[in-house]
Amino acid sequence: MSQELRNRLFQEMNGWTLVDPHTHINPHAPAAKTLADIMGYHYYTELAHSAGLSRETIEEPGLDPREKVGRLVANLAPIENTVQYSWLIEIARTFFGFDDERLTPGNWEALYDNSAKQMSQPGWSDEVLRRSRLSGVFLTNDFDDPLTGFDTRRYIPCLRTDDLVFHLAKTAVRERLQKATNISVGSASDVRRAIGHLFQHFTKNNARACAISLPPDFAPAPIDATTADRALAALWRGNPSADEQRAASRFVFWTLAEMCVEHRLPFDLMIGVNRAVYPSGVYQGQDLYDSRVSLIQYRELFNAFPSVTFPISVLASVTNQELASYSWIFPNVVTNGHWWYSNTPTFIEHDLGARLEAVPATKQIGYYSDMYKLEFALPKFAMYKRCLAKVLAERYIIDRGWSETRAIDLARLVLRDNTTAIFGVAAEG
Numbered sequence: 001m002s003q004e005l006r007n008r009l010f011q012e013m014n015g016w017t018l019v020d021p022h023t024h025i026n027p028h029a030p031a032a033k034t035l036a037d038i039m040g041y042h043y044y045t046e047l048a049h050s051a052g053l054s055r056e057t058i059e060e061p062g063l064d065p066r067e068k069v070g071r072l073v074a075n076l077a078p079i080e081n082t083v084q085y086s087w088l089i090e091i092a093r094t095f096f097g098f099d100d101e102r103l104t105p106g107n108w109e110a111l112y113d114n115s116a117k118q119m120s121q122p123g124w125s126d127e128v129l130r131r132s133r134l135s136g137v138f139l140t141n142d143f144d145d146p147l148t149g150f151d152t153r154r155y156i157p158c159l160r161t162d163d164l165v166f167h168l169a170k171t172a173v174r175e176r177l178q179k180a181t182n183i184s185v186g187s188a189s190d191v192r193r194a195i196g197h198l199f200q201h202f203t204k205n206n207a208r209a210c211a212i213s214l215p216p217d218f219a220p221a222p223i224d225a226t227t228a229d230r231a232l233a234a235l236w237r238g239n240p241s242a243d244e245q246r247a248a249s250r251f252v253f254w255t256l257a258e259m260c261v262e263h264r265l266p267f268d269l270m271i272g273v274n275r276a277v278y279p280s281g282v283y284q285g286q287d288l289y290d291s292r293v294s295l296i297q298y299r300e301l302f303n304a305f306p307s308v309t310f311p312i313s314v315l316a317s318v319t320n321q322e323l324a325s326y327s328w329i330f331p332n333v334v335t336n337g338h339w340w341y342s343n344t345p346t347f348i349e350h351d352l353g354a355r356l357e358a359v360p361a362t363k364q365i366g367y368y369s370d371m372y373k374l375e376f377a378l379p380k381f382a383m384y385k386r387c388l389a390k391v392l393a394e395r396y397i398i399d400r401g402w403s404e405t406r407a408i409d410l411a412r413l414v415l416r417d418n419t420t421a422i423f424g425v426a427a428e429g
Helices: 004-014 035-039 042-050 065-073 081-097 106-117 124-132 163-168 170-181 188-204 223-238 242-263 297-305 317-329 347-356 372-398 404-423
Strands: 018-020 134-138 210-215 267-271 312-313 333-336
Touching: 004 081, 004 372, 004 404, 018 297, 018 372, 035 081, 035 106, 035 347, 035 404, 042 065, 042 081, 042 223, 065 106, 081 106, 081 124, 081 372, 124 134, 124 372, 134 372, 163 170, 163 210, 163 242, 170 188, 223 242, 223 347, 242 267, 267 297, 267 333, 297 317, 312 317, 317 333, 317 347, 333 347, 372 404
Parallel strands: 018 134, 210 267, 267 312, 312 333
Antiparallel strands: none
16 A cells, blocks of 8 residues: 555656756756766766775766766676666666666667767757756856856756855955956955845846855854954955954855845755865765754854745754754744755655654755756656655555645645745746
């Protein structure tokens, strides 16, 4: 009964058109051009590297895409047990007619050629979106992105602010900010005006969120103008102390939150990543979570900005109970997706079950793909839908006696309607 029930729930969910609220898609090249664009995703390179393939073999300068795929395929056997490998096979079967159970040195070239033929067809990106049942995907835009040359209703801008908060000491970042805003940043008031200009530019171009990835030791706090001016002056000189760097980051971050109030944007916080833990790792395979993070560090922020919605992602499942509890108490804290190292079925089921049992139904954004190429939306969302169907079938319909209709209504909130309501977008179709 349980499996049949789960299948029915999954099929119902799989017919919905959704909006993906967080990706790293390049709107000018949203879909893959070759199989190397898919297998070059950091999950495959870091897992293959972890299993013994050298970084130099993967990242050889000027490496031909076909050769790169061949090298990776020859080293896939140790990772066939992973859910990431299942995404690869699901992509190959769904989009490129792959019939085999495994990708091997004997069959990958036929898949490479067939996929290249499919990807070169006019309108391939639109076809991938249609088959993935996505009407829109959020982007991750640099603060100086001109936001031109693409449909912002389909590829929805999101102002990413890491560089502003943590790297304003770099001359190149300040030059980019001045070029984007035509404001020379000398003082705290200049920085505030420049950030206000960025928000005007983004909201004029249909931006629906501001976002940032935060290290485990960051703790937001308001900074007075005098302290901010001193800290920024030290940044401009190039010799800030740790306290001055911290004050400058806090000032910029708090200003971003104030602008979210003014422009009525949610502020996505992705909390807990410790960068370059493994500096010898492959590209994007060097960062890990840090369990020393606590949401208590954000209590002042949540209390100070009750009108700002904060969709929160935590990097590790060990932080999920704290996130669920904060969303339980704070009206402006929303659970958001299953990020990075928590994005496997075991952790999703655990964390999803805890959220459904503890957090108001309207305060959960079920899933985002975090993808770099559109082809990954289908297998990633399918993975989440299977987890959601399992939790609803076993814990709500069987254990609590809910009707299937009632469970489907809850799924629709978590998977679709909360995203469209919180970010003010429509899932068309």
